Amino acid sequence: MRDTPNNRREFLQASLAAGAALTLAARTPGADDASTKGLPTRPLGKTGEHVSIICLGGWHIGAVKDQREAIKIMHAALDEGLTFFDNAWDYHDGGSEEIMGKALSMDGKRKKCFLMTKNCGRDAKTVKQHLDDSLRRLRTDCIDLVQFHEINYDNDPDWIMERGCLAEMLKAQKAGKVRFIGFTGHKDPRIHLEMLKRHPWDTVQMPINICDYFYRSFQRQVVPEANKLGVAVLGMKSLGGGRDHQGRLVAAGVCTAAEARRYALSQDIASLVCGIDSMEVLKQDIAIARNFKRLSEDELNQLRSKVKAVAGDGRHERFKSTQLFDGIYHRQQHGLTQKEVEGT
Secondary structure (H helix, E strand, C coil): CCCCHHHHHHHHHHHHHHHCCCCCCCCCCCCCCEECCCCEEEECCCCCCEEECEEECHHHHHCCCCHHHHHHHHHHHHHCCCCEECCCCCHHHHHHHHHHHHHHCCCCHHHHCEEEEEECCCCHHHHHHHHHHHHHHHCCCCEEEEEECCCCCCCHHHHHHHCCHHHHHHHHHHCCCEEEEEEECCCCHHHHHHHHHHCCCCEEEEECCCHHHCCCCHHHHCHHHHHHHCCEEEEECCCCCCCCCCCHHHHCCCCCHHHHHHHHHCCCCCEEEECCCCHHHHHHHHHHHHCCCCCCHHHHHHHHHHHHHHHCCCCCCHHHHCCCCCCHHHHHHCCCCHHHHHCC
């Protein structure tokens, strides 16, 4: 059951108040935190682009019931310097891309936005179909970044490479429909590392949170390798994932929202995808990003010590330890039973 907006607002306000007590490192952000009007930015790997250090998540903006409010949130984000927007072909059956496309079609907003979406195809024909759908819904002739979505299963790397998926996306890139190409996943660092061996990707998206340090750790296994290769790392699930709008880590009292965001932003990532579904949440995430300074190693270790006792078995990262957080489309793709698809 999802929390009400009031509960979410109260939760984030309390988290920010508690997080303010955390001592921040008394030094300026690193050279990768080039300040611009609005929010700090970081280089997007070897692409030559810089993106805002937080990214507006497509799933949550698609969950806003009032379309006018969703558009208002997106426009306000752009005005504040949050210019990196996330989405995916399957979010809310395409509704997330449609409302984002509508928002960006107004008053030249598309020109202000670095636009990312994710493609769910596992064969060339479906990759092309999904890309055409995304271009139409997002009302654009070129998407800045398209990532192959949910590379979670052992055979996904083979499917991407051997069924023509990457070849089709490279064809679209050559045609000017896509600028950069990456992949995402939330299950197992081993699969990410295999993908990194297969192609010189532009980006890779993965869970980055405090508990991740101790369980199937992307930050320890994948982040260093990606950075060595010049592949930009995009973080997600900094609050532990979940669709109750709190995030499992925060709901369980493992850490505050502010601690979780600052921990993730202190890793060697280009940007952190954040679920933003109200003006209040937008303002609070903007404040965290605008005032962000990297945590010292001592401060990072203090946060890790808070979660160590409960972090090693995946209970707070169920997107890794179960299939319940895999998209229904991808569960069906991989032949799970109807009960498994429905998560029952």
